[in-house]
Amino acid sequence: MxxxxxxxxxxxxxxxxxxxxxxxxxxxxxxxxxxxxxxxxxxxxxxxxxxxxxxxxxxxxxxxxxxxxxxxxxxxxxxxxxxxxxxxxxxxxxxxxxxxxxxxxxxxxxxxxxxxxxxxxxxxxxxxxxxxxxxxxxxxxxxxxxxxxxxxxxxxxxxxxxxxxxxxxxxxxxxxxxxxxxxxxxxxxSRLITGEPHALEESNPKDMQSFTYVFAVDYIEGGNFVIEKPEQYDFWRNYMPKFSHLPLFSWYAVDADDTTKLKEFTLFPNEQQIPSLFTYRRILDTNNIDGALYEGDISLINWAQNDYFLGPIIGVSNEEIEKNLKNAKQQSLSLLYWLQTEAPRLDGGKGFPSLRLRKDVMGTEDGLAKYPYIxxxxxxxxxxxxxxxxxxxxxxxxxxxxxxxxxxxxxxxxxxxxxxxxxxxxxxxxxxxxxxxxxxxxxxxxxxxxxxxxxxxxxxxxxxxxxxxxxxxxxxxxxxxxxxxxxxxxxxxxxxxxxxxxxxxxxxxxxxxxxxxxxxxxxxx
Structure with missing residues (x-):
């Protein structure tokens, strides 16, 4: 009962x-x-x-x-x-x-x-x-x-x-x-319904905003924390969005002030003044801490590179929902693997193996957020x-x-x-x-x-x-x-x-x- x-x-x-x-x-x-x-x-x-x-x-x-x-x-x-x-x-x-x-x-x-x-x-x-x-x-x-x-x-x-x-x-x-x-x-x-200048000519109930599986990392100089290669890594590494002439996994993303252009980013603060994505959503700055309580700064990774826009999770079948949730998780883990192994560095090298996935910060076994950012x-x-x-x-x-x-x-x-x-x-x-x-x-x-x-x-x-x-x-x-x-x-x-x-x-x-x-x-x- x-x-x-x-x-x-x-x-x-x-x-x-x-x-x-x-x-x-x-x-x-x-x-x-x-x-x-x-x-x-x-x-x-x-x-x-x-x-x-x-x-x-x-x-x-x-x-x-x-x-x-x-x-x-x-x-x-x-x-x-x-x-x-x-x-x-x-x-x-x-x-x-x-x-x-x-x-x-x-x-x-x-x-x-x-x-x-x-x-x-x-x-x-x-x-x-x-x-x-x-x-x-x-x-x-x-x-x-x-x-x-x-x-x-x-x-x-x-x-x-x-x-x-x-x-x-x-x-x-x-x-x-x-x-x-x-x-x-x-x-x-549709524009006919709302009168909005930026609305579509025809409505499309499945044309929804991307969602994101956020994860947390810290950076431990000299460490090697490379995760196991995700099963979809090759797909995501080579994926080319139709709105860009560069792969999704790159240091370029749509400029917030002009969405017709791409803007360059990198991981850490630098002399060239290229915006740092690590400090973008950094949630713990060890400069605020007296002593060595934390091994390194902690940042949440919620970037354009792990926005999932290949399919919605609303108004579709349960099978479609599960597929898109799995793919979105793979996208985030693949982004981490790319950062650890292949992301171009400003010194000419590749990869940041000292990035460590902080599963404890999100309280999950896979290190990804408990729920996607909707x-x-x-x-x-x-x-x-x-x-x-x-x-x-x-x-x-x-x-x-x-x-x-x-x-x-x-x-x-x-x-x-x-x-x-x-x-x-x-x-x-x-x-x-x-x-x-x-x-x-x-x-x-x-x-x-x-x-x-x-x-x-x-x-x-x-x-x-x-x-x-x-x-x-x-x-x-x-x-x-x-x-x-x-x-x-x-x-x-x-x-x-x-x-x-x-x-x-x-x-x-x-x-x-x-x-x-x-x-x-x-x-x-």
């Missing part, structure tokens, strides 16, 4: 959006059951191994107070637990890895500990119950309302039917949407769909930031589209800071399923900025407060947006809990 459990709110997915949704609901006094497909909470920051991509105002404004608390806790974690140098310990803006992709490049396990600590009072008191290693497989529905979602353990046949008033989809791929009957889109929309999810058909015209700096011009009457948060990032699986398109479109409209969190029909991460009502193009760490955090937090407010006032989330009285009260609740709704009027754009 299948086990059954009930709670006020069911959160499916324990990434950043899911954790913050659960936290918000629990703070409002309601009970939450949260499931997570891996054994680590934290999604992008932890099980996917991606340091936070953030905007340039992040140290001062442009995120929720809990996200700022998280960042402060990460820095304090290093001060309290690590033998930092005097300079590092006294640095209010400590960047543990001094990676140049982020002002707070840090180890995944530190993020895991900090997020767990933030949830701990509510987990320990029983307000939040976490089911690790469970994923959703089916749902029961009554018209426009979902009654239950059944989850299954990833390694066993154990199933649990979860019922509640509201269901929040915080999965990385929007896995609740198809089983719950929520209308959604995937891949690329850039693009299924996206709900929403009451309001955010388009390129609302975010693009070029299109908006003197109109500046697009504001919404129903804003539930803010964020900022380029419209960053990595190479897609069919057309291999990529963009890096300058943006204005943006707001998060409540309408983008509301499905067009289903009443009690709310997206809580990158599955909100964006287009493929605007997903390129709304998918980032602080924005997903904000989406999840606002979604959690939304369903708690709805239960408290015995209204539906759709009514909250429709009726001014409830919308103002809900937005006041967000403000009282540190959710910024609008950008400062005097912000330097």
């Amino acid at each position: 299948m086990k059954q459990e009930n709670s006020d709110v069911i959160v499916i997915g324990g990434g950043l959006g899911g954790c913050m949704a659960a936290l918000a609901v629990a703070k409002m006094g309601y009970q939450v059951i949260m499931t997570e497909e891996t054994d680590w909470l934290g999604g992008q920051l932890t099980s996917q191994g991606v340091p936070p991509d953030e905007h340039r105002w992040i140290e001062h404004f442009g995120c929720t107070s809990t996200y700022r608390e998280f960042r402060n806790r990460v820095r304090q974690y290093y001060r309290d637990n690590y033998p930092l140098t005097k300079e590092a310990k006294e640095n209010d803006l400590l960047n543990p890895g001094n990676g140049w992709v982020s002002r707070l490049a840090h180890e995944p396990k530190v993020a895991l500990n900090v997020i767990s600590d933030m949830l701990a009072p509510f987990v320990n008191s029983g307000k939040i119950k976490i089911l690790y290693n469970y994923k959703p497989i089916e749902a029961t529905k009554d018209g426009d309302t979902v009654q239950s979602i059944t989850v299954v353990h990833v390694n066993e046949l154990a199933k649990i039917e979860l019922s509640g008033h509201y269901f929040l989809d915080a999965t990385e791929c929007g896995d609740v949407l198809p089983i719950a009957g929520v209308e959604y889109v995937t891949g690329a929309e 850039r693009e999810s299924r996206r709900i058909k929403a009451m309001h769909t955010i388009t390129e015209q609302e975010v693009s700096k070029e299109i908006r011009g003197e109109k500046g930031i697009c504001t919404y009457f129903d804003s539930v948060g803010v964020g900022s990032y380029h419209l960053d589209l990595h190479h897609t699986t069919v057309t291999n398109r990529s963009f890096y479109i300058p943006n204005y800071p943006y707001e998060i409209p409540l309408g983008a969190l509301l499905p067009i029909r289903v009443k009690n399923v709310i997206p809580a991460c990158k599955n909100i009502g964006t287009t493929q193009i605007t997903n390129g900025c709304y998918r980032l760490h602080p924005t997903e955090w904000n989406i999840g937090e606002s979604a959690g407060y939304l369903v708690a407010f709805s239960m408290l006032n015995q209204v539906t989330p759709h009514q909250v947006r429709q009726e001014e009285k409830y919308l103002k009260e809900y937005q006041s609740l967000l403000l009282a809990n540190g959710v910024q709704l609008h950008w400062p009027e005097d912000i330097d754009l």
Whole structure:
């Protein structure tokens, strides 16, 4: 007989959006059951191994107070637990890895500990119950309302039917949407539908952004840590993308500022001032450490060279999903082998055998992240769909930031589209800071399923900025407060947006809990 459990709110997915949704609901006094497909909470920051991509105002404004608390806790974690140098310990803006992709490049396990600590009072008191290693497989529905979602353990046949008033989809791929009957889109929309200048002429649901299996390495001078040659190495070593005249495994990648050009990189800092990819996502800089605690700096490898765009893992058969996941793992391991054995060095030699795969950093046997870094999810058909015209700096011009009457948060990032699986398109479109409209969190029909991460009502193009760490955090937090407010006032989330009285009260609740709704009027754009 299948086990059954009930709670006020069911959160499916324990990434950043899911954790913050659960936290918000629990703070409002309601009970939450949260499931997570891996054994680590934290999604992008932890099980996917991606340091936070953030905007340039992040140290001062442009995120929720809990996200700022998280960042402060990460820095304090290093001060309290690590033998930092005097300079590092006294640095209010400590960047543990001094990676140049982020002002707070840090180890995944530190993020895991900090997020767990933030949830701990509510987990320990029983307000939040976490089911690790469970994923959703089916749902029961009554018209426009979902009654239950059944989850299954990833390694066993154990199933649990979860019922509640509201269901929040915080999965990385929007896995609740198809089983719950929520209308959604995937891949690329057509220009006819969205009016976006960079959209395709015809929609293509399978033309999705690449995903990546991230891995961690350190560098031990004089060591030889060359891994066994991956079975697909010869394929990946010689693979030539159609958007380049060079092999994928080279020191050239698409220039972020001009995606029609290639830009040269290398592994380490150098006198020629060629950008270093090792320091790009470096998460531990031994210059911050007093003594020889670490043998070498640690970096996360999430580059253009291990973006997998040969096929999607959404909307295809299970066999196709498994094939693409395996190929993506082989691509990442092949990149490591190429770096260790054949990558051209600036001194004229080849290979960096002193690069060591740090399996312990990612907590896996193969050294790859527990879950692939997912850039693009299924996206709900929403009451309001955010388009390129609302975010693009070029299109908006003197109109500046697009504001919404129903804003539930803010964020900022380029419209960053990595190479897609069919057309291999990529963009890096300058943006204005943006707001998060409540309408983008509301499905067009289903009443009690709310997206809580990158599955909100964006287009493929605007997903390129709304998918980032602080924005997903904000989406999840606002979604959690939304369903708690709805239960408290015995209204539906759709009514909250429709009726001014409830919308103002809900937005006041967000403000009282540190959710910024609008950008400062005097912000330097």
